[in-house]
Amino acid sequence: MSTPYARSQLASVSARGGAWLIDMVAGLAVAAVVSLAVGAVSGGLADLAFLLVTVGWYVVSEAVWGHTPGKWVVGIRVVDESGDEASAVGAVVRNVTKIVGGASLLLILAGVVFIADSPNSQRLGDRWADTLVVRV
Numbered sequence: 123m124s125t126p127y128a129r130s131q132l133a134s135v136s137a138r139g140g141a142w143l144i145d146m147v148a149g150l151a152v153a154a155v156v157s158l159a160v161g162a163v164s165g166g167l168a169d170l171a172f173l174l175v176t177v178g179w180y181v182v183s184e185a186v187w188g189h190t191p192g193k194w195v196v197g198i199r200v201v202d203e204s205g206d207e208a209s210a211v212g213a214v215v216r217n218v219t220k221i222v223g224g225a226s227l228l229l230i231l232a233g234v235v236f237i238a239d240s241p242n243s244q245r246l247g248d249r250w251a252d253t254l255v256v257r258v
Contacts, residue, residue, distance in 0.1 A: 132243040133198040133255040135234055144192030149179035180220065185213035193255070203242075203252045212251040219247030 153175035161168030183190040188207050189199040200208045200216070208216075222229065236245045242254055 131256050133257055135237050135243070137196045137198050137257070138237070138255055139234075141190065141192035141196045141198060144195055145179065145190045146192075148191055149176055152179065177217065177221065180217040181210075181213050184208060184217065185210040189258075197258045198255055199258050200253050200255055203254060208251070208253050212253050215251035216247035216253050219245075219250065 153172045156175045157168045157172035160171040180190055183193075184200050185208070187194075188201065193199055200213070202208050202212060233245045236249075237243050240249070242248075244254065248254065
């Protein structure tokens with residue numbers, strides 16, 4: 123596969139990890155507040171609200187702006203393999219794999235191995251979604 127981005131323009135594992143950490147802390151904080159608010163009105167929907175906000179944090183941000191707040195802070199974004207903005211479908215595909223891939227430390231480390239092993243620094247979700255994470 124050929125890409126319009128040189129290897130030097132692809133986001134590093136450390137930049138991606140920094141963005142992930144920022145997004146995890148901020149996204150979980152927002153999800154907790156929303157979940158508490160929803161739980162005060164309807165306790166049975168609190169867990170669903172938490173899940174929707176947590177997943178939506180990534181999917182909606184990447185589908186609409188091409189980056190999450192964490193990616194924006196560290197200066198990286200998601201594009202498709204041709205260098206255009208990633209599609210909404212691409213954002214969904216790459217982030218659904220995060221739900222599985224973020225389930226344990228072992229799976230997170232496997233994601234790092236996928237990135238390091240890929241010529242285009244793609245984790246499994248990026249490969250399935252035909253996306254790249256690049257420096258802005």
